[in-house]
Amino acid sequence: MKNLLFSLAVAAIAALPLHIQAQVNSYFPEIWKEKPQLHTMPQTENPYTVLDYRIVRDFNVTNRDKADAFSHYKTIYKNVRINTQAGADSLTQLVLSLEKAETLRGLRLRMLAPNGQITDLNDQVRLVQLSDDRKAIVVHNLVLQPGCELEYELSMKIYLDYAGSEYLQSNIAAEKVNFTLIAPKELQFRFNSMNGAPAISDSIRGNNHYYSVNMSQVPSLRSNDLCFYMPQLKRVDFALHKAVDNKDTINVTWQQFGEDNYVPFVAVSKAEYKQLEKELDKWPFVKQRLPVSQMIYLVEHYIKTNYELTAPSETGETADLISIIRYKRAEKAGYVRLLTAAYYILNIPTQMLFTSARDTILMDSNLVNRPLASNLLLYFPTVQQALAPTEMNTRFPCYPPAWANIPALRCRDTLVGEESKVLTDFITTPTPPYTLSNITTEATLSSVTAPVWQVTQSFGGYPGENVKTAFTTTGSTPEGRNSVYNAILPFAPGVRKPIVIKTDNETFTPRMLDKPVVVTSTLQTPTIVEHKGTQLNLHIGSLLGGTTQTNIPLPAEPLPVQITFPYYQEKRIHIDIPAGYKVANKADFSADISDKSTSQPALGFKMRCEQDGNHLHIFLIEWYRQTDFTGESKKVFGQLLNRINTLQQQQLVLVKE
Numbered sequence: 001m002k003n004l005l006f007s008l009a010v011a012a013i014a015a016l017p018l019h020i021q022a023q024v025n026s027y028f029p030e031i032w033k034e035k036p037q038l039h040t041m042p043q044t045e046n047p048y049t050v051l052d053y054r055i056v057r058d059f060n061v062t063n064r065d066k067a068d069a070f071s072h073y074k075t076i077y078k079n080v081r082i083n084t085q086a087g088a089d090s091l092t093q094l095v096l097s098l099e100k101a102e103t104l105r106g107l108r109l110r111m112l113a114p115n116g117q118i119t120d121l122n123d124q125v126r127l128v129q130l131s132d133d134r135k136a137i138v139v140h141n142l143v144l145q146p147g148c149e150l151e152y153e154l155s156m157k158i159y160l161d162y163a164g165s166e167y168l169q170s171n172i173a174a175e176k177v178n179f180t181l182i183a184p185k186e187l188q189f190r191f192n193s194m195n196g197a198p199a200i201s202d203s204i205r206g207n208n209h210y211y212s213v214n215m216s217q218v219p220s221l222r223s224n225d226l227c228f229y230m231p232q233l234k235r236v237d238f239a240l241h242k243a244v245d246n247k248d249t250i251n252v253t254w255q256q257f258g259e260d261n262y263v264p265f266v267a268v269s270k271a272e273y274k275q276l277e278k279e280l281d282k283w284p285f286v287k288q289r290l291p292v293s294q295m296i297y298l299v300e301h302y303i304k305t306n307y308e309l310t311a312p313s314e315t316g317e318t319a320d321l322i323s324i325i326r327y328k329r330a331e332k333a334g335y336v337r338l339l340t341a342a343y344y345i346l347n348i349p350t351q352m353l354f355t356s357a358r359d360t361i362l363m364d365s366n367l368v369n370r371p372l373a374s375n376l377l378l379y380f381p382t383v384q385q386a387l388a389p390t391e392m393n394t395r396f397p398c399y400p401p402a403w404a405n406i407p408a409l410r411c412r413d414t415l416v417g418e419e420s421k422v423l424t425d426f427i428t429t430p431t432p433p434y435t436l437s438n439i440t441t442e443a444t445l446s447s448v449t450a451p452v453w454q455v456t457q458s459f460g461g462y463p464g465e466n467v468k469t470a471f472t473t474t475g476s477t478p479e480g481r482n483s484v485y486n487a488i489l490p491f492a493p494g495v496r497k498p499i500v501i502k503t504d505n506e507t508f509t510p511r512m513l514d515k516p517v518v519v520t521s522t523l524q525t526p527t528i529v530e531h532k533g534t535q536l537n538l539h540i541g542s543l544l545g546g547t548t549q550t551n552i553p554l555p556a557e558p559l560p561v562q563i564t565f566p567y568y569q570e571k572r573i574h575i576d577i578p579a580g581y582k583v584a585n586k587a588d589f590s591a592d593i594s595d596k597s598t599s600q601p602a603l604g605f606k607m608r609c610e611q612d613g614n615h616l617h618i619f620l621i622e623w624y625r626q627t628d629f630t631g632e633s634k635k636v637f638g639q640l641l642n643r644i645n646t647l648q649q650q651q652l653v654l655v656k657e
Contacts (some may be wrong), residue, residue: 027056027180028077032153038112039081039149041175046220047087050174051149052079055166057158057238058182060208070157073105079151080172082144094139094150097130101159109139109152162187162252163239163369165361168197170233174218179236181211188242190367197234211238227555227562228359239367252368254409258424261373262352262411265336268344272321276341279325285510292348293383297396297512299342300387305508309335309392332390339378339389353377353386355408355429357400358562358627363407365426375403377429379410385430393469395513397432398462401565404431405627434566434625436514437461441490443543444574448536448654452499453523455490460516462565464505467517471506489521490543497524530651536581538652544571544589544607544620545648550641554634561629561637568623575616577654583611584653589618591643595636602626602633605640607647616652 026032031052039051059072082088098104104127111119121139128136137154144150168177183189184207191200191211203210213236223229243250268276280286285298308329310318317323318331324338343350354373356363363372377386377399388399408429413420443455459467467488474480485501486493499522506517530537554561577583586609594604607620622640629637 026153027058027075028054028153031077031079032108032151036112036118036151038114038116038147039079039175041081044083046173047082047084047090048172049081049083050078050170050172050177051081052077052176053168053174054078054178054180056180056182057164057166059162059187060182060184061157065157069160070103071161072158073155074102074158075153075155077151077153079149082146082148082150085146088144088146088148091144091150092142094142094152096137096152096154098135098137098156100134101161103157103159104135104137105155105157107137107152107154109150111142111144112149112151114145114147161371163237163367163371165235165237165369167230168213168215168234168236169195169218169221171220171222173220175216177213177215177218179213181209181238183209183211185209186244187240188244189238190241192237192364192367193235194237195232195234197236200236222556224555224559225552227559230360231358231362232555232559235361237361237364237367237369239369241368254365254368254426255422255424257354257368257370257373258409258411259422261354262413262422265333265352266340266344266413268321268337268341273341273345275322275325276338277345280342280345286346292380293385293397294512295346296343296348296380296383296385296387298510299346300339300389300396301508301510303335303339303342304392304395307335307338309390336376336378336389343378343380349381351379351381351410351412353379353408353410353427353429355403355406357402358404358406359402363409363426365407373409375400377403377408379430385432393472394465395508397430397436398465398513401462401627404429404565431566431627432461434568434623437463437565437567438516439463439567439569440516441543441569441571442574443490443572446576448529448538448575448578451525451529451538453490453496453521453525455519455521455523457488457490457519457521458516459488459519461513462567464513464517468506468508471503472508475506485519485521488519489523490546491523491525491528492542492547495525495527495539495542497526498522499524534656535584536578536654538575538654540573540575540652541648541650543573544618544650545644547648550645550648552641554638554641558630561634563624563627566624566626568621570622571618571620573618573620575618575652577611577614577616579614580657581654582657583609583616584655585651586611588650589652591647593636593640593643595633597632600625601636602629603636603640605643 041049054077056075057072061070061072109121111121124140126138126140128138130136166179168179181189189211193199198213198215200211200213221233240252283302306328310329310331312331318329319334319337321337321341324330324334330338340350355375355377356372357375361372376389378389379386385397386399387396388394391400394400406429407426410425410427412423414423438460440458443453445451445453470484475484489496501521504518505511505515528539589607589609591605591607594601603624605622610617
């Protein structure tokens, strides 16, 4: 469950009174007292403090709930102190969102005023239906004051879930945090404590194992634009490892997951195979002698262009290859089957990778958490790259970058004698080389007195894919095209006035992603030239340094700096200097920053300025070979940000000779 504790708005389609039981079967009888005492704590400027946060997952369920496929109960107790008036004013409602596998079992909540008065808040509770089929419990019309405590205990039934994670840290400091998992002896769990959380302690009482973690004085963790937030929080991951039922022992393994999920995608009937062979004969590029990478791309592009991705069908026709070929539409499972079978017929070895995402929790080979393996890739071992079969706005070798360079379960088949077997192991998902994702800009200014730029920009790899997606989704109207151009053209929209714009290769075509999107433009920029007596100042900082905010702090240690994907960008600026003028600050356009601790620097920024007669040339290159930067590379990243921030403010100064 994700507790959106201080949300001030809920996107909902229905809000109904919630009938809740006044009492729940509490795991914390020593806390929920009839006459509780307010906590004492030092004065603080933080709006809120979590005084006590406890989570219990209990895998002892009633026979009735077990028959209804509920695996366990989850109970949360939280006590939050309101420290300041600003905190009281900003918290007007409490929102507790339930995940799809969670069903409300019981809830009680109250407010403890500074004078000791207790206010029951159950009458202010509503059940809200969210737009994504989840539900949320909303407590309306909170009237709080500094020094009061907001206290609730929430109990849920969890449907068929034997693995998960509990976050023990948030953006609010906590005085005490406890996590306990209770399991009968016949259920054996494995655990991982992450990001500095203490190791799990294990004790046995009666027929149950009690696994627990206790923490005190847990600091808050603030979000940072240069780091994925959720994976950095202190947490405990858990997963069922073994279940013993009388004399039977069931081992929970990734191998079983692989067999369950891989086989339905690759099993093709003789009739389906024969029909697909006939279909492939109609594809114009199949009989050409093409490099493997190009054939992989063309098959993906052809299918994503000519076959509609639909919602699952009750009849199953959108997963059956014969129906898919006939009606030119498929659900996600059908899309995967179609692509996999096509590559098989074309004799292109294909494997499957099941993975999560960098901005969530990564998969662990020792903890079998099936819901984490929600993202599917087709992997091509001969070229060691992958594609996302059901992501319609991606093309090989690019796929959602949050899925790259993280652990994945690989599934493939092999023959053992005459029997086909599924092989599984863990590998790291591939990342396209940083040189594929390139951004280049060449800009020429022939007259300083009439500042009109001739600009050519190109976008390859991931940047090109993003531009193609933008044009495909919003570029069908003049307003949509303008919004795309406003995002990619140099200078701020208020500074430049486009005279001519032309774009080549702006949508997905049979041309691979190493063929860039090319935008040529003529931009009028009358305000970039500032006259100061006989001196001319050219405001070209945003042309060289971009307009993205760079004066942002690095994540606190030991957190890494993280970017979306590896890339490089190059800029070449040519300016004709008016007769009788010279450059007064050429040294301002020189830089050499890189991680010199390695022979191949992970990142860097180089700039130089050259003059040939009245022609001035500024060359800039910036590169990032990887996505995560720690240690010395993180320091260099900070230096690079500072230099770009300075560059964004810089002016080219021309003075009379």
